[in-house]
């Protein structure tokens with residue numbers, strides 16, 4: 001939009017008439033007599049060509065050219081005027097604080113309004129835990145630092161657990177949750193939608209668009225976007241299977257000016273086809289191994305990566321969980337260690353580790369090669385087995401056998 005405005009502006013300025021620029025009449029008339037009418041006509045010639053054409057001296061041509069350039073130049077903005085504009089629009093550019101002090105500082109206040117923030121990482125790393133905490137924060141009364149609003153939580157894996165959310169609330173904000181009826185009130189503000197196919201997801205998004213403004217919604221969570229691509233065999237298409245959804249979600253964020261948080265899973269880097277996910281091989285080879293792979297990539301690929309403004313990578317390395325600010329126009333590339341407890345996600349240190357080079361974008365972690373298997377099993381199993389190391393379980397879902405090795 002801004003690009004096209006600039007283009008129109010440049011065209012308008014290039015076509016500005018020399019006769020209307022207030023140049024001395026004598027020189028303006030000479031330009032007109034030689035059929036040089038617009039700024040573009042004059043500025044496409046060199047000063048020597050103009051001297052020859054107009055039959056005037058170098059000094060006159062130089063003065064005329066500098067006046068025409070100055071007048072036809074788009075108005076400039078100083079850093080100060082941009083800062084003033086930003087402060088003026090501060091109410092449109094707010095943040096939802098995560099209450100993870102170091103991360104909020106790195107993100108200049110928290111999860112920004114009006115853009116998409118992505119949480120990407122392997123199964124069981126804590127993306128959903130983070131989303132649950134954010135949902136609580138958005139629905140907390142403003143007297144307690146929340147946004148006092150409703151939350152739309154799109155749960156594509158049927159993993160949403162109200163019990164876990166209340167547990168996080170009770171442990172993180174005991175003073176609020178001890179108030180009678182508060183837990184119910186908070187839970188009542190979080191609307192959970194559970195589409196299971198891209199088609200249902202499209203319908204869901206249309207409904208969300210209508211209700212965002214009406215229902216005082218202050219946060220939209222989509223957990224997970226990647227899980228939807230496994231169905232319908234759409235991974236074979238040249239076009240991204242969620243292309244329409246990506247554009248729609250981006251425009252939802254811009255139009256509603258609320259924070260939009262979307263989780264994305266990971267796949268092994270091995271596939272040649274950018275839209276060929278590793279889980280699609282599982283039909284051929286059920287005896288698949290797990291991978292400890294530092295070359296994991298975000299499952300939704302490059303088109304999606306362009307749609308998000310903030311990418312937070314959650315990963316595990318040497319038995320430690322990290323959250324990295326991998327993409328942000330405002331923040332340095334920085335990583336924080338974190339843990340998950342009864343009160344949800346918390347940082348182990350508020351001082352981030354500054355990262356240099358491509359490490360900030362790498363995603364490490366032990367994951368199932370076929371990443372969506374773990375996320376499609378029952379939530380309770382997921383949590384139990386991800387805490388236990390070296391456990392192998394064989395699941396049978398819809399005639400498919402899945403061997404889940406956790407660690």
Ligand SMILES: Nc1ncnc2c1ncn2[C@@H]1O[C@H](COP(=O)(O)OP(=O)(O)OP(=O)(O)O)[C@@H](O)[C@H]1O
Pocket residue numbers: 121122123124125126127128129130159164167224265340341342374375382383386387
């Ligand atoms: N009550 C709890 N106390 C401590 N840790 C917990 C608790 N509940 C969940 N966890 C931790 O959270 C992890 C699961 O995190 P989460 O469900 O957010 O993963 P995820 O990244 O969303 O995975 P997926 O991609 O499969 O959806 C568990 O492995 C466990 O370590």
